[in-house]
Amino acid sequence: MSNRRPLKRALVQVDDDEEEDKFYKLKILLPNGTNVTLTLNNPQPEMSMRNFVNLVKEEYEKTRKSCELSGKMRKRIDWNLAAESYLDFNGEKIRGMVRLETFKPDMCNILRLDDGSGEATTMYENMWDLTPDTDMLKELPENYSFETALADLIDNSLQAVWSCSPGNRRLISVDVLEDRISVFDSGPGMDSSKENSIAKWGKIGASIHRAHKSKAIGGKPPYLMPFFGMFGYGGAYACMHLGMRTLVSSKTKQSKKVFTLQLNKEALIGNRSTSGKNWKVDGGMRDPLEEEMKLSPHGSFTKVEIFEWNCKIPEIYQLQCRLKDIYFPYIQYDEVSKTGRTLRPVEFQVHGEDLTEIVGGEVATTNLNSKGEEFWFQIRFCEKRKGTSQEANARLKFVYFPIVHGKERIDIIMESLEKEGYKVSESFQAFGRLSVRRLGRLLPEVPWVSIPFMERGARATTLQKCCQRVKCFVDLDAGFVPTPSKTDLASQNLFSVALKNFGSKSKEKDNDVSMVIHREGKSLAYGQVEKGYEEWVLKMHKSYDEEDALGEDEATVIFDSLDKKALCISPDCEAVRVHKVMKRKSKSWERGQKIKIMKGACAGVHKNDVYATIDYFLIENFEDETGGDARIICRQINFSEEEGCMLLTIKGISKLEIRKSSSFPISIIDTEKCVLIDDNEWNRKLVKQKEKDPSRIDLLDEKDCRTLKFNGETTIGASVCAGQTPPQQIVAVVRPASYTSSKLSKKLDQKHIVKMDGEMLMEVELQGTEMKSRVKNAKPLYSDRCFPTNRGGLHGLYIFQLESKIPHLFKKAGTYIFSFSVGNSVTCKKKVIVKPSSKVGSWKLGGNQETINVRVGSSLPPLSIYCLDEYENQIPFSSVPSLEVRLKASPEFEVPVYKIEANLDRGILKLMNMVVQTDALDDIRPDYEATLEICSRDEPFSVSVDCIVEPGPLKCVVEKDAHALENLLPDFTVENFILEMFDEYNNHVAEGTNVPICTSGFFIQDRMCLDLKVDSDGCIDLSGILKVTAGYGKPVSLSIMSGNKEIFKKESLVEIRELRLLTELPEYCTAGTNLTNLKFKVTDSYGIMDTSINNDDKSECFHTLSIESDSSSVDSTTRYAFVHGSCKITSLSLPETAGAFSFKVFHSRHPELHMNLKIQLTPAQTFERDGIGYSEPNPRIYLTPQSKMGSTTNPLVIPTQQTPPSQFRVLSIREISSAISSQTAPVDMEQFSEYTEILKAKLNSYNERISEANECLKCLEAEQEEAVQELSALQECLSTKESMVKHIEEKYHNTAASVFCSLYINVPASKSMLLSKEGVLGIVALLGSVASTPLSRVLSEYLGEVTMLALVCKSSRPGQNIDPMLQSEAARLERSITSRFHVLCLGATSPWTGGLVENDPQRKLAMDDPKLPDGDPIPGFIGYAVNMIYLAEKELNIKTYKGHGLRETLFYGVFGKLQVYETQTQVEEALLHISGDGAVSLDGFIAKGNEFICSGCSKPEIHFPITVRENEEEKWSNLEEARNRVRRVEKKLVAARCLLSKLEKKMNKANERYDSATKLSLES
DSSP: OGGGHHHHHTTSOOOTTOOOOOEEEEEEEOTTSOEEEEEEESOOSEEEHHHHHHHHHHHHHHHHHTTOSOSSOOOOOOHHHHHHSOEEETTEEEOSEEEGGGSOTTSEEEEEEOOSSSOOOSOEEEEEEOOOOHHHHTTOOSOOOHHHHHHHHHHHHHHHHHTSOTTSOOEEEEEEOSSEEEEEEOSOOOBSSSTTBTHHHHSTTOOSSGGGGGGGSSSSTTOOOOOOOSSSOHHHHHHHHHEEEEEEEEEOSSOSSEEEEEEEHHHHHHTOOOSSOOOEEEEEEEOOOHHHHHHOTTSOEEEEEEEEEOSOOOOHHHHHHHHHHHTHHHHSBOSSOSSSSOBOSSEEEETTEEGGGOOOSHHHHHHHHOEEEEEEEEEEEEEOSTTOOOEEEEEEEEEEOOEETTEEHHHHHHHHHHHTTOOOOOOTTTOOOEEEEETTEEOTTOOOSOOGGGOOSSTTOHHHHHHTTEEEEEEEOTTSOBOTTSSSBOTTOHHHHHHHTTTOHHHHTTOSEEEEEEETTEEEOHHHHHHHHHHHHHHHHHHHOOOOOEESSOOEEEOSOOOHHHHTOOTTOOOEEEESEEEETTEEEETTOEEEEOTTSSTTOSSSOEEEEEEEEEEESOTTOSOOOEEEEEEETTSOGGGSOEEEEETTEEEEEOTTOEEEETHHHHTTOEEEOOHHHHHHHHHHHHHHSEEEEEEOOHHHHHHTTOOSOOOOOSEEETTOOOOSEEEEEEEETTOOGGGGGGTTSGGGSOOOOSOEEEEEEEEEEOSSSOOEEEEEEEEEEEOOEEETTEEEEEEEEOTTTOTTGGGSOEEEEEEEEETTTEEEEEEEEEEOOSSEEEEEEOSOOSEEEEETTSEEOOEEEEEEETTSOEEOOSSOOOEEEEEEEETTEEEEEOOOEEEEETTEEEEEOEEOOOSOGGGGTTTTEEEEEEEESSSSOEEEEEEEEEOOSOOEEEESOTTTTSSBOTTOBOOSOEEEEEOTTSOBOOTTOEEEEEEESEEETTOSSSEEEOOTTSEEEOTTTEEEOSOTTOEEEEEEEETTEEEEEEEEEBOOOEEEESSOOOSEEETTOEEEEEEEEEEOTTSOBOTTOOOBTTTTBOOEEEEEESSTTSOTTOOEEEETTEEEEEEEEOOSSOEEEEEEEEESSOTTSEEEEEEEEEOOOOOOOOTTSOOOOOTTSOOOOOOOOTTOOOOOOOOOSSOOHHHHHHHHHHHHHHHHHHTOSOOOHHHHHHHHHHHHHHHHHHHHHHHHHHHHHHHHHHHHHHHHHHHHHHHHHOOOHHHHHHHHHHHSTTSHHHHHHHHHHHSOGGGOHHHHTSOEEEEGGGSOBBSOHHHHHHHHHHHOHHHHTOEEESSSSOOTTHHHHHHHHHHHTTOOOOSOOOEEEGGGSOOOOSOBOTTOTTOOBOOOOOBOTTSOBOTTEEEEGGGSOBOOHHHHTOBOTTSOBHIIIIIHHHHTTOEEESSHHHHHHHTTTOOSSOEEETTSEEEETTEEEEOTTOOOSSOOOBOOOGGGHHHHHHHHHHHHHHHHHHHHHHHHHHHHHHHHHHHHHHHHHHHHHHHHHHHO
């Protein structure tokens, strides 16, 4: 929408000479410590001081009356003196005349008004508005300390000084005094201007630095771009945390004054509600102090002073060290220096001391203790999601802290920090090996000890140990997001997660971030970096680590066959030196000495002391190499000397076999955790050890467990029932070898229970029994491990929880084996037999049958049903239950099975001979899927299985239309002849069934054989393919066979037709003459001519007449065409010989239509004219049979010897006319003269009658025009549903809509198959009405005639029978449908889901009115078209199966969100702000997508009816009378035009005869 507004504005022509509006905002500081704001639009360039003061006074009074000022007492302002005094604007005094050009337009200009009293103030009430965005209050940090709050203030100062111009001093000075905390910086400062207002400092969310984040992404590490601003509340919130009151003073280079802002914590918190209240604070202006200008020589600064501080402040030295750690790269930095000198990006002072002079702090101490070169690389992070361009960068720098003279440098660092006052609670193992900085600022609370990438090497290897001496310093750019307190990284940020998991291959796969590793502009593969890091660590180890270990005897060097894992030496160690004597801590240790390693000395010695014998000492690498670790190899007391470590020499090659000895680090001697013992102590320990050696495992019984105060059951019986809850726990103990059965009374003594360190394994196996095979198969069911614990002072108790972990253990019947083991030698087994429950829980169908196939009338296959207890264990049936068996597929399909044979076989219920009988399979066509349910009548048990119930074989055939084979004609293709195929139970047979069809007098087109397949409706549709081959009046039949039995036969008779002679055949004719104009017709049995007998060569419909005769004068090859039932033989030559002449006329293709005719021929005679005018027969005159009309006949004029005078004149005129036409016969001039007079009289008569007919026609046409105009005028404002129904029925005769309207008028819905079964609700044009004619026209034009005439049905898809059903209904109404039609299905339409207007009787859709960008309504909008359709009560009750109405489905589907406006102009303007389905106007304009229709006054014939009002009943009666008048006039016009046409034809014929006669007269 926003991108269209400039198009509209571009249409407005702008005058180049027109001046822009000027807007001045002036904040006036008043002498009584308050302030007001003046807003001036287009003022005069100058204004007198008095007028200006009067404006200020008026604004002050408004502010005071509106209670915007506090109610405290304040000084009274003398406005008269003020008008004579001056205004102070940025140090300039304005008197007399105020020139507004002095001020900056569109900005807030601060002026101080002096009233001449000499009293001045520097603080003004509510000067600054700090009202925050409500959403910003939700982001305030939760955990805030003194250091983090102070760092937030320093962040602001660092950002400020970073933007100082080159050459300006970059100073940040922090002072912690007794009465205040001060942070001063020499940044650009702030003033009262809009873009640099001091109010932004204190307003939460208004930070001007937040927009600079993108500038701090990328660049070179360590990314010193202090754009820390993220949330916009650092300064204000930090001040409120540190103290109760804050004073901010700031000055820019351009301003001469220092602007001040005062925050009062209590006032702000008391007014913190955002519901209508504002955060306004006091402020003011003052002159800069000399000390401030000295600290910032270039004249700009910001100073934040916090008073009444209420937090614990650390010692100054500790604060200096801590701040130096946080901002170390900004204080001193040499990484980017080209000269190699240390750079000082910013001058930091704390309590007057420069932090570069402070030697303490974690960073400085760490740097002093690192050794060697650094290992580093960079990573670029990018989001993988499409459409995002988020990026972040990190530099990882690794530093090595070696061990020197046996002491770790990390321990030295921790000791140094502890001396400086740091609280160091970490050990070497827990030391934080990761330091994270974002934009050069330390994030002190990142909780990661390290990252996965740093953890290298297997356990106890040199690489793994050396990696613990590495610390990683991570530098991040602004792409990473910190927490609100800026002490940690946001945990849910994708980049933070990716960095945290860097090096973890399992977690990197699930990451949504792609990473590119590079160094010095070159991309690196992860494997390269990984390998390089490991090589660097080992290099540092070999170069700088100094172990303190020395052997006193000659070393044996071992090269090959080193079991590095068992010896716990580095995998990359190539050789070890083996000593028998080792000097450590000025003391010698020898092979064979007995030692005691105290518990906790190292890994593997946790709970008990270890007694062992020294075997050998190992030192890694060769003697001239540094960095080798030392190990002590010992054989523990429970192993013999043969099982200990042995140094062997085989074929001159030394080999070391550790066997069952253990390897311990030499550090156990350094920490004095390893001591020598004498033989007595060793022997005592050896005796005790043997007595305590584990021998077997016992399970404590219930009594013992109660003694130890175990709650709940603790033992398992030998036999339990299924479903019984297992004991709460099982307690197992390991007995020593000294324990015997005689000591049962003392079995809870500690000396009879071994204190084990290792874990015990418990496994539970079930030896179940299958239902059929009963083959026992042991299978693991549950396993658990636990370590020993103590209870009541007794140690060595293995407690396995059962009830809480496996409460349903004993559900399955069978034998449960509980196996307990410690190692491979000490074991125990417990057997428990679980019996099935006696309570029946369910039934189960036997076998693996997923689906049963059965035909209706057949028996189901035998079924086996198992009885199960409540835990699904098989139990026998006690008796044959009373059963109900039924087939179910839906609530409408439920078929009981009555014939059932049930018996028990070894406790299993067997069902046989279940016969399925039903006539409802059509309800589950075409899949025939159902469920067979077998239920108990007395108990709630049942089983079910899927079934496919297919219909039986074909047994019965039924015609859908019993009249389909009536009125048959030869070559006729039968329409709507559908045969329904049923089985014995009246189900339609299955689709695809072959049905043999025998025909007589028929031919099935497009079929190679007579077997047809049943369609999906269970029918064989012969419509359009069954053709009649029998002749007229012949019998035809069609039969269907099932096996060898005829189950259906349909017989019929082809319609009877007769050939008749229309003209009368004379009894006598002269031989040699011609019979002319013989007319024949074909009639039905009622004597009515069959007009369908019509010869048409194009359609290959041949209907001709042939003549056969024995006479050679008759040409039998000539064919005479039938035209609409009749045939005319123009001339038939008669034989020259007198006598009886017989001939046969017949239909060329249907010889059953024939006539045998006979004529008596007489010899030819010649007559001459006598004196009195009689005529004799002339051989040139042909005898023409006269026409016969109805039942009367005109006798043929047979020439005789004397013709009566009355007939002679008629004959003479015809002879003259014939002679004129042939121009060959002789003409009597007297008769010719009489003939021409008669023609003249006829012409005059025709002229008069034609004139009268024309006059009558003109009058009728005028009357018609008047009637049509009257009807049109009434239709302009009135149109009902009834009138539209009649209009569609009459004007759209051969359409589906017309048939529906005819049914709607004449046939009740209950008697119409279309309306009752198919759910056809109506047509679109008739299912609603509108309020006005213009609205009806434009909406109808928008939809188009095809949609307006579309049928509407309720289902989700149109029924397959709609088309044939419509054709059937049309035939019953003697109508036909020749054009395509549309069907709209409500169930298939996507409905409106946005809800309805509450309590609206019309159930209108809840749609939001369209708005302009500023929120105002669009002019001219009337409503949405879908809501402007009026629905009667009947239409409102129409609902789909899902409950949606017509408005939500039909009308929302065709109109969508179409908008209606008053005029075209309003639509064109609205198009700039709307989208969707377009808009229309009442004056006929339509905008539909990219198409625009200026329809004007279009009047579609099919339109929505107009809603009838009570006061318009008289108009409706006038409308109906006007329609009747139009119909009457139209009938008269048709009759008048028909009469005129006949007269004109007769006139033309008479003119032709007269012209011919005149021409003949002139020639003679």
